[in-house]
Amino acid sequence: MQRWLPGARVVKWFNIVGNPHMVNPDFNGEKPDMFICGNEVSAKATASELAQQLDWPPVIDLGCISKSRYLEPLAxxxxxxxxxxxxxxxHAFKLLRK
Structure with missing residues (x-):
């Protein structure tokens, strides 16, 4: 998509959760994680702000739009x-950290 529309601000996200949980996601008191990819920092910032308005924890930035290929198998x-x-x-995904 980014190659076809080089001036577009493409962000990949929200493909790893069902639509009933896109707003106020809650899984027995736990919040799932959302991953994001994109080339434009400001576009990812806008998407991240929207995610927080929808009651998601801070998104996990995987980097440039080429990293979106890793989100497809996760989907x-x-x-x-x-x-x-x-x-x-x-069901949803949570990245556990130690």
Missing amino acids: MVWITHFFNTGFNFN
Whole structure:
């Protein structure tokens, strides 16, 4: 997309959670993580602000838009689990840190 529209401010995010949980995500008191990729710092900042307005914790910035290719397989993990659990939207990802 970024190659086709070089002047566009492309941000990849919100592809790893079901739509019922895009606003005020809560999983038994835990907030899932959201990953973001994009070439333009200001576009990612705008998206990050929107995520916080939707009650998400600070997004995890994976870097430039080329890193979005790593989010696609993660989305497939989410989708596979969705189908394997009878179309259940109630799962999300959390990056654990030590």
